[in-house]
Amino acid sequence: MIEPAGLTTRPAQVWGGVRLVPLVRETPIEDLRLDVRLHDADFGVVAVDARTDYWSYIPHGYVATWGDDAPAAAYGTQLLSPAERTRTPDRMALRFHRRMARRVAKNRLRFLPLHLALEGYLALHFGGPEIAWREWSHRAISHGLSPRVEEAYTGAVVRGLDDALRVFEIHAGQCGVLLYVADALASAFVVPRPADYRALHGTLLLDLYGELIYHYAMLSMPVPDFGARIADANVRSLADLRAEAARQREEWTAFHDEVMAGGLLGADYTYEHVYELGPYRLSRFLPPFERRRDNHIGELITDESGQVAYLKTFRLSENQVRRGHLLTVLAANDWSLPGTAAALGVTEPELGRRIENAGFGHLLRQDVRDHYRARRSHAG
Amino acid sequence: MADLIAADDVLLFVNAAITSTGQREFHSGAEEQGLSLGFLHRYLLVNYRDLYAATLALDINDHNAALIVRNLLVTAAEADAEQRRAEGRLIARRLELLPPQRVYALFRELRRARVNNRRTRAIMRDWLAARPDPAFDAVKYRGAVKDAVRHAHLRPDGELGPFLFAFRRPAAYTTPILETWRRAHYDQTALYALPYTVAEGFAAKHRIPRAAFLERIAPRLTRLERLRLQESARERGAGAVRADLTTMPLTRLASYVLGLSLDERARRRGELTEALRASARRTAGDQAGRWGRVVAVLDDSFSAYGSGTKRRRPLAVALACHFLLEALAADYTPLWLSGRDDALLVHPYGATPLGERVLDGLDLGPDRLVIVSDGWDNAPPGLAGEVLRVWRTRLDPGHTCGVVHLNPVYDADGFDVRRLTPVVPTAGIRDAEDLVALTELARFAEGRTGLPELRAHLDRRVAAFLGEDT
Numbered sequence: 001m002i003e004p005a006g007l008t009t010r011p012a013q014v015w016g017g018v019r020l021v022p023l024v025r026e027t028p029i030e031d032l033r034l035d036v037r038l039h040d041a042d043f044g045v046v047a048v049d050a051r052t053d054y055w056s057y058i059p060h061g062y063v064a065t066w067g068d069d070a071p072a073a074a075y076g077t078q079l080l081s082p083a084e085r086t087r088t089p090d091r092m093a094l095r096f097h098r099r100m101a102r103r104v105a106k107n108r109l110r111f112l113p114l115h116l117a118l119e120g121y122l123a124l125h126f127g128g129p130e131i132a133w134r135e136w137s138h139r140a141i142s143h144g145l146s147p148r149v150e151e152a153y154t155g156a157v158v159r160g161l162d163d164a165l166r167v168f169e170i171h172a173g174q175c176g177v178l179l180y181v182a183d184a185l186a187s188a189f190v191v192p193r194p195a196d197y198r199a200l201h202g203t204l205l206l207d208l209y210g211e212l213i214y215h216y217a218m219l220s221m222p223v224p225d226f227g228a229r230i231a232d233a234n235v236r237s238l239a240d241l242r243a244e245a246a247r248q249r250e251e252w253t254a255f256h257d258e259v260m261a262g263g264l265l266g267a268d269y270t271y272e273h274v275y276e277l278g279p280y281r282l283s284r285f286l287p288p289f290e291r292r293r294d295n296h297i298g299e300l301i302t303d304e305s306g307q308v309a310y311l312k313t314f315r316l317s318e319n320q321v322r323r324g325h326l327l328t329v330l331a332a333n334d335w336s337l338p339g340t341a342a343a344l345g346v347t348e349p350e351l352g353r354r355i356e357n358a359g360f361g362h363l364l365r366q367d368v369r370d371h372y373r374a375r376r377s378h379a380g
Numbered sequence: 381m382a383d384l385i386a387a388d389d390v391l392l393f394v395n396a397a398i399t400s401t402g403q404r405e406f407h408s409g410a411e412e413q414g415l416s417l418g419f420l421h422r423y424l425l426v427n428y429r430d431l432y433a434a435t436l437a438l439d440i441n442d443h444n445a446a447l448i449v450r451n452l453l454v455t456a457a458e459a460d461a462e463q464r465r466a467e468g469r470l471i472a473r474r475l476e477l478l479p480p481q482r483v484y485a486l487f488r489e490l491r492r493a494r495v496n497n498r499r500t501r502a503i504m505r506d507w508l509a510a511r512p513d514p515a516f517d518a519v520k521y522r523g524a525v526k527d528a529v530r531h532a533h534l535r536p537d538g539e540l541g542p543f544l545f546a547f548r549r550p551a552a553y554t555t556p557i558l559e560t561w562r563r564a565h566y567d568q569t570a571l572y573a574l575p576y577t578v579a580e581g582f583a584a585k586h587r588i589p590r591a592a593f594l595e596r597i598a599p600r601l602t603r604l605e606r607l608r609l610q611e612s613a614r615e616r617g618a619g620a621v622r623a624d625l626t627t628m629p630l631t632r633l634a635s636y637v638l639g640l641s642l643d644e645r646a647r648r649r650g651e652l653t654e655a656l657r658a659s660a661r662r663t664a665g666d667q668a669g670r671w672g673r674v675v676a677v678l679d680d681s682f683s684a685y686g687s688g689t690k691r692r693r694p695l696a697v698a699l700a701c702h703f704l705l706e707a708l709a710a711d712y713t714p715l716w717l718s719g720r721d722d723a724l725l726v727h728p729y730g731a732t733p734l735g736e737r738v739l740d741g742l743d744l745g746p747d748r749l750v751i752v753s754d755g756w757d758n759a760p761p762g763l764a765g766e767v768l769r770v771w772r773t774r775l776d777p778g779h780t781c782g783v784v785h786l787n788p789v790y791d792a793d794g795f796d797v798r799r800l801t802p803v804v805p806t807a808g809i810r811d812a813e814d815l816v817a818l819t820e821l822a823r824f825a826e827g828r829t830g831l832p833e834l835r836a837h838l839d840r841r842v843a844a845f846l847g848e849d850t
Binding site for chain 1: 406407681682683718729730731732735736739742743758759760761762763765766767769770771773774775
């Protein structure tokens with residue numbers, strides 16, 4: 001469960017097939033902030049007093065020049081304590097073509113090109129077989145799932161997203177947004193402070209979106225506004241009218257949190273705590289990989305009370321969910337094929353086919369695959 | 381029924397012609413605006429030609445006035461003799477009011493469109509003959525004048541002919557401005573006697589530093605050039621370029637103020653407020669203080685930024701309306717959407733909780749409620765419309781409080797300015813100066829008045845426009 005405590009849902013803004021739901025924080029979290037080097041370099045924001053104590057974070061995939069030489073991408077979201085504020089974060093050097101390099105020189109912030117970030121997400125979660133069952137190929141034992149490739153689309157090619165972000169009016173005190181495409185929740189994004197949100201609003205366009213979102217955006221009709229409706233009969237005075245108007249807002253908030261964001265907020269996540277620093281804890285989470293509902297992977301910074309300070313999610317497509325499901329079941333059964341087949345309620349050759357269909361065929365030894373294939377055709 | 385539709389169509393068009401300039405807006409691009417506007421022009425021209433021509437008498441913007449004139453002249457063959465006579469007078473009067481550069485651009489446009497009927501030539505000839513100083517025009521708009529003269533088969537008198545068509549031939553001109561122009565080619569001091577736009581080219585040719593140039597050309601600047609150049613001249617230390625802000629048109633002045641940084645505005649608070657107030661008082665004229673208790677709901681949400689080409693225009697209109705209403709009202713309360721109460725420091729930021737602010741406004745029980753907004757009510761969407769509808773139908777059916785919505789932005793998809801609700805009249809607004817006239821026109825938009833009334837209103841406006849007695 002993700003508990004969006006302290007965040008209030010405000011009325012959505014719709015543009016074409018994209019619906020953006022602003023999340024407003026009553027009291028911004030002031031002691032966790034976007035790394036000041038990013039603010040300085042990219043946004044020209046006046047640096048805070050050096051004596052102020054605060055922890056800082058750097059979002060995953062954030063490209064900047066980190067003190068040393070070439071621009072590099074932050075690898076995995078990171079937390080920095082006040083003392084290590086000058087520490088260079090874990091990063092991945094980027095090689096740019098000549099033209100890119102020139103653009104980098106302008107010191108503009110930028111996220112990683114496409115699938116590197118997503119690959120990072122998934123590679124961080126899956127290590128490959130831990131017990132060398134004889135069915136697994138030599139390569140699977142020694143290299144795990146590597147290379148593991150997943151594809152995603154950058155926000156720039158998601159139709160209508162650029163305009164939707166451009167015309168979106170940021171609320172006062174807004175610290176986050178839920179992004180729906182054709183009313184499918186595509187991504188949730190929460191930061192600790194309104195200033196951070198303003199700085200990062202545009203980067204939603206550089207983010208990654210799954211295949212599902214891309215296709216929905218391509219095919220969807222404009223989604224309707226949830227327009228206010230006031231029943232005439234209840235209104236006898238201006239005060240009644242005001243009460244009715246307030247009720248409209250509450251109804252929307254309740255409806256949204258329960259129905260529209262239910263898939264994100266209500267799911268059972270597996271958390272992997274990455275790092276703890278001061279009162280803050282950085283974790284990555286995986287969805288239950290249930291089919292036919294929305295599954296989000298993402299990363300999260302919470303404080304002691306469990307309040308969400310930073311959240312970023314990516315919605316998996318149906319195929320990715322299937323793959324994730326298969327891998328989790330395999331991992332839960334210690335990568336034993338008979339055990340997994342029993343857990344899934346299928347025969348071993350069936351499981352072999354599933355593994356092949358999921359694109360993991362190379363993990364099984366060739367003779368095992370042939371054997372399964374022969375047994376399947378024999379049975380069929 | 382048909383009458384009502386016709387009246388609606390005309391109002392739709394008038395709103396579009398007041399607000400749209402075919403430029404990019406916050407929610408739509410330039411092409412969308414142009415296409416949408418082009419369609420409306422076409423539609424009205426074909427279906428209600430006389431009404432289309434009559435809109436020239438209203439406070440439509442220059443872009444649309446030029447488009448209407450062009451469309452009327454292009455399709456002159458479709459009009460009968462009577463219509464042509466009426467159109468001709470409207471066109472001539474409107475051209476007198478248009479800024480000369482617009483008219484010259486229109487003439488060039490007609491030339492490009494290969495419109496060269498006798499009527500077009502006569503209109504061009506009459507307009508050119510009425511220009512106060514042909515030599516000045518020939519210098520300032522040299523290429524355009526040349527095209528116009530050529531297109532209308534005219535024979536310019538005196539030295540203008542050689543100046544336009546064989547300027548290298550005469551060794552000297554006797555007309556002073558032409559002679560100055562000739563000398564400016566080699567004499568740096570001569571160029572300061574030329575109009576700014578022409579001198580600018582010569583200054584570049586002579587490599588005169590910008591600051592020195594601005595300092596010396598200052599006396600030749602027009603009022604709006606002065607306003608436009610003031611800030612860049614100040615940065616370069618050319619102090620001579622100083623506009624008298626109190627004489628500026630209200631909306632331009634508001635645009636200028638919004639172009640300044642917040643610190644600058646705070647620093648020059650007294651001067652700017654005084655200039656805005658003076659301009660508003662002048663605009664209000666004899667109506668000042670006669671509007672009773674007025675509450676204004678003014679939109680300073682992010683969309684009031686407009687676009688890169690119409691920078692902060694919707695906000696400038698709101699700011700200008702604020703000062704104008706302050707002058708018009710006996711008792712005035714402004715309600716900015718952001719909740720700010722310092723009008724001078726407004727900037728476009730945040731969402732549009734129009735519904736709540738309208739409620740706040742109605743709470744104060746005013747005689748008039750004026751809403752200046754682009755109509756993109758989004759927090760929550762449509763609440764303002766609902767509030768106004770319920771207010772009108774259940775709480776105030778007797779119209780004790782007049783509500784009017786003024787919208788500075790043309791919505792290309794809707795072929796109209798965006799409305800909040802059908803029960804409240806919405807009028808497009810381009811300059812806050814037209815506020816009084818627009819609130820009058822807006823009552824037609826309530827859908828209770830039919831075509832005959834509208835026609836009568838238009839006839840009155842046309843008569844007044846042409847300077848006749850009604």
